[in-house]
Amino acid sequence: MVGGSPKLNSDLTAKARIRNAALALYANYGEDATSMRAIADAAGVTVGLVVHHFRTKDGLREAIEQQIVDLFFGAIAQVPLEGTTAEIAAARDEAVADMLSDNPAVVGYLRRALLDPMGHRGRILEMLTDLTAKQVATLRNVGVASKAHRDSSQVIGVMIRQLGQLFLQPMVDSMWNQLAGPNAAEDDKPHLVVKVQEAEIER
Numbered sequence: 001m002v003g004g005s006p007k008l009n010s011d012l013t014a015k016a017r018i019r020n021a022a023l024a025l026y027a028n029y030g031e032d033a034t035s036m037r038a039i040a041d042a043a044g045v046t047v048g049l050v051v052h053h054f055r056t057k058d059g060l061r062e063a064i065e066q067q068i069v070d071l072f073f074g075a076i077a078q079v080p081l082e083g084t085t086a087e088i089a090a091a092r093d094e095a096v097a098d099m100l101s102d103n104p105a106v107v108g109y110l111r112r113a114l115l116d117p118m119g120h121r122g123r124i125l126e127m128l129t130d131l132t133a134k135q136v137a138t139l140r141n142v143g144v145a146s147k148a149h150r151d152s153s154q155v156i157g158v159m160i161r162q163l164g165q166l167f168l169q170p171m172v173d174s175m176w177n178q179l180a181g182p183n184a185a186e187d188d189k190p191h192l193v194v195k196v197q198e199a200e201i202e203r
Contacts, residue, residue: 005075005078005095005099014043014049014053015053017043017044017045018039018040018043018049018050018053018054019054019060019063019064019067021039021042021043022034022039022042022043022060022064023064023067023068023106024042024105024108025039025042026061026064026109027104027105027106027107027109027111030116031057031061036051036057061122062122064122065122065123065124065127068106068109068110068128069124069127069128069131071099071106072096072099072128072131074099075092075095075096075098075099076135078095079091079092079095081139081142081144085144085145085146088144089158089161092135092158093161093162097165109124110124110163111166111167113125114163128159128163129159132155132158133155135158136154136155136158137151140154153196156196157195157196160194160196161194161195164194165193165194168192168194169192172189172190173189176190
């Protein structure tokens with residue numbers, strides 16, 4: 001991949017260290033179970049500096065979610081608009097998958113934020129939907145995305161492809177570990193593929 005996938009640890013300012021520490025703690029324990037003191041300790045700063053940069057945990061959450069959106073954008077932006085529609089889509093999906101693999105805290109945060117309705121207060125799903133809608137519109141405008149389907153269906157399809165496996169693969173892994181046993185070859189494990197069946201526009 002051109003330039004490699006974006007990583008959280010490429011920005012080591014105090015503000016970034018605080019945000020990254022909060023992301024890791026939120027991913028592992030949830031926002032409610034994470035104190036400002038714990039975030040400060042993990043970042044190696046004072047609580048006062050956390051408050052100075054972000055004011056509240058709401059401010060921290062907003063910064064975390066914006067960083068996640070930026071990581072998605074950075075991964076997608078590396079993919080040139082060259083090749084067939086299917087090739088470009090596959091390359092973008094791979095770029096997002098590589099980014100998520102390199103940033104496990106992002107995976108943990110998204111799983112908590114999107115699968116736990118009681119624990120999520122942010123806008124990450126809305127923000128990622130907006131980003132994907134803009135990307136789909138760009139592809140349609142330059143003629144590298146099909147217009148045979150509704151743009152809303154295309155947006156949902158992209159997000160399900162990029163995030164569906166993220167959420168469901170752990171279930172597959174758990175069942176595999178139970179049924180296959182400790183000596184089973186990793187290459188034999190089922191690989192989950194998730195997609196949305198898009199309805200074509202009537203002409």
